[in-house]
Amino acid sequence: MRETGRVEGQSRTSLELKACRLIRRERLFPPGSRALVMVSGGQDSVALLHFLATGRAGKDGPVSVYALHVNHHLRGAESDADEALVRELCAGLGVELTVVHKPVDKKKGNVQEAARELRREAGLGVAEEWGCDRIALGHTADDQVETIFYRLGRYGGLGALAAMRACDPPWVRPLLDCRRQETAAYCRTHGLTFASDSGNVYPGYARTAIREKVVPAWEAALPGGVAAACRAAEVATEMREVARFVVDQLLPPMGMTAAAEELQVGNLRKLPPAVRRVLLHEWLERRDREAASRAAVLAVESLLDLSGTAVRSVGGGWRVVKEYERLYLEREPPREEGERKVEAGP
CATH class of the missing domain: 3.40.50.620 (HUPs)
Incomplete structure (x- = not known):
């Protein structure tokens, strides 16, 4: 010392x-x-x-x-x-x-x-x-x-x-x-x-x-x-904190938070596109930064208008699953030999 x-x-x-x-x-x-x-x-x-x-x-x-x-x-x-x-x-x-x-x-x-x-x-x-x-x-x-x-x-x-x-x-x-x-x-x-x-x-x-x-x-x-x-970078850091504050303040009344294990598709559809994308980015990033690219956010957003069950790979070994009105993140299952994986880009 x-x-x-x-x-x-x-x-x-x-x-x-x-x-x-x-x-x-x-x-x-x-x-x-x-x-x-x-x-x-x-x-x-x-x-x-x-x-x-x-x-x-x-x-x-x-x-x-x-x-x-x-x-x-x-x-x-x-x-x-x-x-x-x-x-x-x-x-x-x-x-x-x-x-x-x-x-x-x-x-x-x-x-x-x-x-x-x-x-x-x-x-x-x-x-x-x-x-x-x-x-x-x-x-x-x-x-x-x-x-x-x-x-x-x-x-x-x-x-x-x-x-x-x-x-x-x-x-x-x-x-x-x-x-x-x-x-x-x-x-x-x-x-x-x-x-x-x-x-x-x-x-x-x-x-x-x-x-x-x-x-x-x-x-x-x-x-x-x-x-x-x-x-x-300083301005971006401040703006990011503002975005997180807005997400954390607005979403609980709708029964959602960025830290939730799963999100409700119907509630996501009600949000303005910019707010929805900020939420999806925070939701992905709080689990794994590599899963939180812009392309991944847009890929997840594309699931919202699909019916039934659908899946999108988002990078970092993760995929997002839409199961009717539920949206959740899970690890990619092991691939079969020779199988080609397609992920969202940066």
């Missing part, structure tokens, strides 16, 4: 100014907060840990800071070197560090998604162990835009544009208004050593192509595009 205190008499970097402004605006750390910082060893998380542990967030920051490093052993000696770097950093800052070993099977599915889920599980477990009410992540504005492009390509919809939130308790992202070059500059200013993850430039990952090709080309064509996209 590192007790934090205000740093006086030092000029502040652009990262510190932006992070302090975001922390204050979004109230990322309630009074008395204890923060667990997820530290990979890369420049963003190293900058974040140093920023919080040395009290540069001032009175708006956490009162104590802990650190967690998750070693997935994906890159052999390089992964072990990252762990050693984080241990040295935390020792120098006087921050209590927990290291968790969570190997990822490279042969099973999306390695990055699997590793992310393992880190999430580890973060929640260690935060509970240390009594931390906030888990701080080093995501930057660049990560935000990459996530927007990635989710738009995979899922579509307002949720994809909203992407990551600065405050999503217990998760907080104090650097979400900062650019990646600002975390690098912060590390240089404070003499901080950080690791370079070779996995971030692996050409087989979709995010690598977005990071290395799409975003630079987009910003070259439209200078300031990253900042504009981040502002759009």
Whole structure:
């Protein structure tokens, strides 16, 4: 643990100014907060840990800071070197560090998604162990835009544009208004050593192509595009919250909620199309994001005018069944060998 205190008499970097402004605006750390910082060893998380542990967030920051490093052993000696770097950093800052070993099977599915889920599980477990009410992540504005492009390509919809939130308790992202070059500059200013993850430039990952090709080309064509996209993401997040509020307020009198196990076809038909589609999107997404594409919503809506029983596959291993006046979601049954499955698109 590192007790934090205000740093006086030092000029502040652009990262510190932006992070302090975001922390204050979004109230990322309630009074008395204890923060667990997820530290990979890369420049963003190293900058974040140093920023919080040395009290540069001032009175708006956490009162104590802990650190967690998750070693997935994906890159052999390089992964072990990252762990050693984080241990040295935390020792120098006087921050209590927990290291968790969570190997990822490279042969099973999306390695990055699997590793992310393992880190999430580890973060929640260690935060509970240390009594931390906030888990701080080093995501930057660049990560935000990459996530927007990635989710738009995979899922579509307002949720994809909203992407990551600065405050999503217990998760907080104090650097979400900062650019990646600002975390690098912060590390240089404070003499901080950080690791370079070779996995971030692996050409087989979709995010690598977005990071290395799409975003630079987009910003070259439209200078300031990253900042504009981040502002759009904030607006989309607010609009999404409004949509959820409207859905949750209007539907109970009709005997429906987005969290219901099943919906009534007759009641759905009575709703204006826009409200009906928002409800269907929320209903699908609260079970599985991959089932909540725009095409899936329209596919489900097409069931409403059919008589009897009908089925639509919506992605992510789910299908929606209309059984007379009932509409419910269930897992796709195992397919026979050679059978072709047709799903709703993005």
